[in-house]
Amino acid sequence: MKVLVINSGSSSLKFTLFDMADHSVLCKGLVERIGMEGTKLTYQAKGQKLEEPLQIQGHSEALAPICAKMTDAQVGVIADLSEIKAIGHRVLHGGMEFTQPTLVDEAVKAGIRKCFVLGPLHNPANLGGIEACEKNFPGIPNVAVFDTAFHMTMEPQAYLYAIPQEYYKKYGVRKYGFHGTSHKYVYGRVCEFLGLDPKTARVISCHLGNGSSLCAVKGGQVVDTTMGLTPLAGLVMGTRSGDVDAAVVTFLQLQAGLSPQEVDTLLNKKSGFLGVSGKSSDMRDIRDLREKGDKDAATAYDLFLHRLIHYIGGYHLLLGGVDAILFTGGIGENSYETRADIVKALAPLGCRLDEAANACRGKETVISTADSAFKAVVTPTNEELMIAMETARLVEG
Numbered sequence: 001m002k003v004l005v006i007n008s009g010s011s012s013l014k015f016t017l018f019d020m021a022d023h024s025v026l027c028k029g030l031v032e033r034i035g036m037e038g039t040k041l042t043y044q045a046k047g048q049k050l051e052e053p054l055q056i057q058g059h060s061e062a063l064a065p066i067c068a069k070m071t072d073a074q075v076g077v078i079a080d081l082s083e084i085k086a087i088g089h090r091v092l093h094g095g096m097e098f099t100q101p102t103l104v105d106e107a108v109k110a111g112i113r114k115c116f117v118l119g120p121l122h123n124p125a126n127l128g129g130i131e132a133c134e135k136n137f138p139g140i141p142n143v144a145v146f147d148t149a150f151h152m153t154m155e156p157q158a159y160l161y162a163i164p165q166e167y168y169k170k171y172g173v174r175k176y177g178f179h180g181t182s183h184k185y186v187y188g189r190v191c192e193f194l195g196l197d198p199k200t201a202r203v204i205s206c207h208l209g210n211g212s213s214l215c216a217v218k219g220g221q222v223v224d225t226t227m228g229l230t231p232l233a234g235l236v237m238g239t240r241s242g243d244v245d246a247a248v249v250t251f252l253q254l255q256a257g258l259s260p261q262e263v264d265t266l267l268n269k270k271s272g273f274l275g276v277s278g279k280s281s282d283m284r285d286i287r288d289l290r291e292k293g294d295k296d297a298a299t300a301y302d303l304f305l306h307r308l309i310h311y312i313g314g315y316h317l318l319l320g321g322v323d324a325i326l327f328t329g330g331i332g333e334n335s336y337e338t339r340a341d342i343v344k345a346l347a348p349l350g351c352r353l354d355e356a357a358n359a360c361r362g363k364e365t366v367i368s369t370a371d372s373a374f375k376a377v378v379t380p381t382n383e384e385l386m387i388a389m390e391t392a393r394l395v396e397g
């Protein structure tokens with residue numbers, strides 16, 4: 001069975017075509033700068049990478065050139081589009097309605113639309129991708145895979161904010177959590193890799209990238225996660241502040257004269273590594289600058305680490321001890337120095353780093369010593385494959 005995975009963002013549309021027989025990637029790529037100057041298609045298949053300028057108006061026109069490449073005599077990977085049996089879509093916010101990957105129909109589209117207020121940047125683009133596929137692939141089922149769905153297994157004490165409950169009931173103000181597709185995938189992988197029983201395993205999943213979140217999982221249920229109503233909460237990220245006292249928001253408005261929109265932009269786009277260092281949102285730059293003696297970059301890194309350790313300690317208790325802590329995402333998979341700093345800080349919990357094993361990059365590896373109280377592991381994530389797997393499962397029934 002061949003499954004196409006679509007991740008439609010505000011100005012880009014990423015695609016990956018999987019052969020589910022062996023989970024191999026037949027082709028992948030993206031259309032970027034949609035609706036701007038310099039729209040471009042990148043297409044990778046059969047060891048080749050092509051880049052072409054495009055003249056298109058919107059997302060719905062982005063699929064035609066992708067389809068043409070997939071069926072092209074030279075670089076194509078399928079003879080006919082009918083070989084694609086289902087399309088899986090990443091959808092950021094499923095609100096309280098969507099707790100599972102869901103086959104798309106009119107009611108589901110209306111549900112995704114209802115969540116526009118919760119995911120104003122992503123959900124409209126995600127729905128745009130679905131509608132584009134409906135036009136370009138008539139009759140082929142579309143499946144929405146929600147970034148929030150895995151976290152809907154949380155209990156009220158984890159997801160409620162301690163504000164009057166009318167705001168939860170009327171507006172859905174609660175913790176939702178994100179990166180759910182990734183956390184679910186790596187939980188499954190780490191259980192298989194370490195031989196843990198997925199019905200009982202206690203795992204702290206650290207997805208560390210431009211956007212970062214932790215997730216405490218016990219027996220496949222989410223006990224807690226660091227992101228909240230939106231992906232702004234929790235850890236210090238590339239450009240997002242993570243947790244701040246909520247009073248900071250009104251303070252900035254009343255004392256610094258920022259508008260609500262300006263505060264939103266400040267906390268989401270100008271904070272985190274970028275805001276604190278004043279130089280870069282990228283972990284590699286932050287580490288390089290810090291090594292060269294840049295004090296602001298060092299402060300940004302220290303903030304990141306401090307917050308992370310604080311959450312890991314809390315999750316260790318909430319889980320009643322852990323079987324494994326795993327690292328994934330661009331930083332988690334690649335930055336062995338950052339992993340070393342984190343695991344060394346877990347010494348009071350009995351976790352011990354195997355320095356030699358930790359030198360790995362992007363490979364499923366145990367990086368703790370044999371006498372460690374619990375395992376520390378690098379577990380590369382694969383959100384596209386997870387979306388394809390969920391899609392195939394739903395369509396096959």
Ligand code: ADP
Nearest residue numbers: 208209210211281282283284329330331334335
């Ligand atoms: P996104 O959240 O956008 O998917 P990624 O998961 O790709 O982001 O992670 C991007 C982050 O990973 C950046 O901060 C980048 O510096 C970091 N990163 C990627 N490769 C390395 C590396 N080799 N060493 C250190 N950090 C890395």
